[in-house]
Amino acid sequence: MKNKFLLALIFFGLFSLTILPARALDLSYSRGRIEGAANVVPAAIPFEKSSKDPLILPILMYHHIRVYKDLKDPVGVNLSVTPRFFARQLDELKRLGFHTITFKDLRAGQLPPKPIILTFDDGYEDNFLYALPELKKRGMRGVVFMISSRVGASGYLSLKELKEMSSGVFEVGSHTVSHFGLAGLPAQKLRKEVVGSKKILEKQLGSPIVSFSYPYGSYSAQAVREVSAAGYDYAVVTRSGFASLNYPLTLYRLRVVEGMNFQDSRLARKKVRLLSRVDER
Numbered sequence: 001m002k003n004k005f006l007l008a009l010i011f012f013g014l015f016s017l018t019i020l021p022a023r024a025l026d027l028s029y030s031r032g033r034i035e036g037a038a039n040v041v042p043a044a045i046p047f048e049k050s051s052k053d054p055l056i057l058p059i060l061m062y063h064h065i066r067v068y069k070d071l072k073d074p075v076g077v078n079l080s081v082t083p084r085f086f087a088r089q090l091d092e093l094k095r096l097g098f099h100t101i102t103f104k105d106l107r108a109g110q111l112p113p114k115p116i117i118l119t120f121d122d123g124y125e126d127n128f129l130y131a132l133p134e135l136k137k138r139g140m141r142g143v144v145f146m147i148s149s150r151v152g153a154s155g156y157l158s159l160k161e162l163k164e165m166s167s168g169v170f171e172v173g174s175h176t177v178s179h180f181g182l183a184g185l186p187a188q189k190l191r192k193e194v195v196g197s198k199k200i201l202e203k204q205l206g207s208p209i210v211s212f213s214y215p216y217g218s219y220s221a222q223a224v225r226e227v228s229a230a231g232y233d234y235a236v237v238t239r240s241g242f243a244s245l246n247y248p249l250t251l252y253r254l255r256v257v258e259g260m261n262f263q264d265s266r267l268a269r270k271k272v273r274l275l276s277r278v279d280e281r
């Protein structure tokens with residue numbers, strides 16, 4: 001009996017050695033504040049591993065909504081959903097009882113049952129051509145993360161299109177000035193990418209930019225600090241999972257690809273519990 005107890009004690013000791021340091025690190029990012037963690041790559045706790053974390057939210061990640069021809073082109077396949085399929089996915093989300101919201105809704109704490117956020121990275125013009133009308137038709141919302149230096153560039157959204165999208169359907173978030181990976185970027189350059197894009201977009205659109213997307217999902221403790229200092233309330237990464245709102249500056253997302261069936265995906269199977277209030281901030 002005593003031996004068994006000792007064995008259990010040793011086992012627990014070893015177990016906590018492997019688990020606890022990672023958790024302690026994660027906790028330093030709670031509510032977007034960074035306390036004491038220096039130059040380490042933060043990792044928000046995946047939804048699956050955090051049973052005590054009720055504030056979770058599915059955030060979908062799209063890039064292009066377009067017809068693409070070359071099925072051997074990995075960029076085309078990984079970053080594109082056809083307009084036809086996109087429309088079907090929106091209908092499916094409705095059927096599953098989801099309500100699309102924006103990060104500004106989240107900040108205001110006005111949440112419908114089963115909220116979900118649809119995000120679109122880079123600011124491609126096809127978002128205006130195909131995503132906007134489909135969302136509008138269904139009274140749904142989205143968030144487009146714009147690379148501020150590409151406004152009006154070939155294949156990207158023009159300012160006129162951005163303005164039209166942001167009147168009632170899309171929230172515009174920032175995706176930096178030039179789309180550099182932020183981890184390892186020199187301090188001054190990093191700040192310029194994070195702060196500059198917010199200022200430019202706010203000036204162009206005349207409304208506050210509260211959300212941010214790390215290009216390539218690349219971030220570091222310093223990058224998170226800059227995002228926080230710049231005044232963003234929410235930031236998304238590309239790691240796969242449900243977002244924990246206790247870690248608003250490293251929110252996980254679910255990549256959407258062509259053919260993905262929400263009915264059979266984690267989205268439908270998981271009991272998505274989200275409290276009707278957001279942590280006081």
Ligand SMILES: [Zn+2]
Nearest residue numbers: 121122215216
């Ligand atoms: Zn991007």
